[in-house]
Amino acid sequence: MKTAFVTGATAGIGEATVRALVQAGWRCVATGRRKERLDALVAELGPDRVHAAIFDVRDEAAMDEAIANLPTEFAAVDLLVNNAGLAQGLAPAQKSSLDDWQTMIDTNVTAMVRLTRKLLPRLIERKGAIVTIGSVAGSYVYPGGNVYAGSKAFANHFTLALRADLHGTGVRVTSIEPGMVETEFTLVRTGSQQASDELYRGADPMTGEDIADTIVWIAGLPPHLNINRLELMPVNQDFAGFRVARGDG
Known part of the structure; x- marks a missing residue:
């Protein structure tokens, strides 16, 4: 039985991904800050299939402790799902909170690269796979997106760079870049x-389950196939047109 390591598993895409992977026959290390939600996942899916690793991804010491203390049956990681991430605020850059910016960088960038680097030896040993949840915001910016969009552009391109660096190792690497998904986001x-x-009313947005099913599909592909990047949007969303500001003259 293969093992997946899924970050941000207390809600949304991460929680749905744990459920979908377990249903597909995987074990999962489910990480997050909210103990009660992870405990509920373990109770629902079984301690033989889900191990709760309770830590804030921004806390490197806690991350190290969680990895070091993985039970033997969960320690050999075949799939890393870099899902944990967030956005804070919609103000324009000149009015944004620097604290909000730092939180997004610490979560979406720093924590992701730290965890990926720490698990790379295990993934290489297992000829595993990495799936990172980026965003269409990394390609199509919008007012108020500022640091969130920048962090997701980093996630998108860091993942493609990993693909290049891991050439010849057998590790598959995929950047999934969703548009509107109705979660706690x-x-x-x-x-x-x-x-x-x-925001979501009447839009028929994608769901966490939609993205989870996509992850399971990618994880189950034959080992000689790699999906480099995959952009998904609901039918009712598209990439916006350009804007023009006109003077009075």
């Missing part, structure tokens, strides 16, 4: 359930 970003409801 907007609630976390704005702090408003109303704002979240309004």
Whole structure:
């Protein structure tokens, strides 16, 4: 039985990915900060199939401890799903909070590269796979996206660079770049359930399960096939057109 290491597994895409992988026959290390949610996943899916690793990805010491203390049956990692990430704020750059910017960089960039580097020896040994959840925001910027868009551009391109560096190792690497997915994303970003409801209302957005099913498909491909990057949007979303600001004259 193969083992996946899934970050940000307490909600949304990460939680759905753990469920989908277990259903497909995998074991999962499920990581996150919210113990009660991870404990519920373990209770639902079974301690033989899910190991809860409770830590904040921004805490390197806690990350190291969690990796060092993986039970033997979960220690050989065949798949890393770099899912943990967030956005904070929608203000333009000149009005944004530097604390919000730092939180996004620490979570979306620093934590991702640290964890990836720490697990690379195991993934190479197992000829495993890495799937990173980037975003269409890394390719199509929008007002208020600033550091979030920049962090996802980094995630998208870091993943492609990993693909180049891991040439010849047998490790497969994929950048999944979703558009609108209805999760806790907007609630976390704005702090408003109303704002979240309004964003998704009538849009028929993608779901965490849609992305999870895509991850399971990629993970189950024959070892000689690699999906380099995959961009997904709901039918009702597209990449926006250019804007023009006009003067009064």
